[in-house]
Amino acid sequence: MELYEAIEKRRTIRVMKGKASEEQLKRILLAGTKAPSGGNSQPWEFIVIDDPEITEQLAEFKYQLSLGLSFREGESQEEIEARARHQKKSFDQTSVVAVCTPSGQSQGAWLCIENMSLAAVAEGLGSGIVTYWGNEKKRAEKILKLPDDYQLVAVVRIGVPGEEGFPREMNPARPRRPEFSWVHKNTFVQKTV
Numbered sequence: 001m002e003l004y005e006a007i008e009k010r011r012t013i014r015v016m017k018g019k020a021s022e023e024q025l026k027r028i029l030l031a032g033t034k035a036p037s038g039g040n041s042q043p044w045e046f047i048v049i050d051d052p053e054i055t056e057q058l059a060e061f062k063y064q065l066s067l068g069l070s071f072r073e074g075e076s077q078e079e080i081e082a083r084a085r086h087q088k089k090s091f092d093q094t095s096v097v098a099v100c101t102p103s104g105q106s107q108g109a110w111l112c113i114e115n116m117s118l119a120a121v122a123e124g125l126g127s128g129i130v131t132y133w134g135n136e137k138k139r140a141e142k143i144l145k146l147p148d149d150y151q152l153v154a155v156v157r158i159g160v161p162g163e164e165g166f167p168r169e170m171n172p173a174r175p176r177r178p179e180f181s182w183v184h185k186n187t188f189v190q191k192t193v
Contacts (some may be wrong), residue, residue: 130156
């Protein structure tokens with residue numbers, strides 16, 4: 001698959017109908033490690049999670065975090081609850097990879113995660129990035145048995161897509177900015193409306 005095609009096709013997939021094969025996961029992880037990192041430090045560590053109990057706990061932590069998030073003004077508690085349940089269910093039928101780094105070295109990990117997401121597309125798979133914060137992040141790091149000087153950057157869910165994901169231009173919660181509206185020359189100039 002051509003690079004620009006993979007970039008265009010990449011979507012967050014929240015419904016999977018099957019896990020990645022072991023060989024696909026190996027290729028995806030290897031693609032992740034080709035990302036640039038400061039001083040070639042390669043700060044990433046991967047935990048491939050195939051224990052259903054750990055996966056269930058990570059899904060529950062994301063559910064709890066999602067209950068506290070509202071994306072639209074006036075969103076009802078029922079809508080928030082439905083979205084939180086959907087987040088939890090997004091762990092079903094997926095291969096789960098925790099991406100970790102030494103504390104304070106997460107920048108390279110995000111480049112690694114993007115490579116993994118694009119490699120998943122090239123493999124005909126979908127992916128979704130899950131982040132944690134606060135107490136849920138600490139709980140996730142504890143069940144993953146991370147050393148004290150390491151941090152969980154994100155969990156990447158990978159699998160056979162069971163949906164296409166939102167078209168970029170049609171996500172009702174977060175519409176795309178107009179192309180090139182984010183480009184400035186020489187200095188940041190505040191745009192007037």
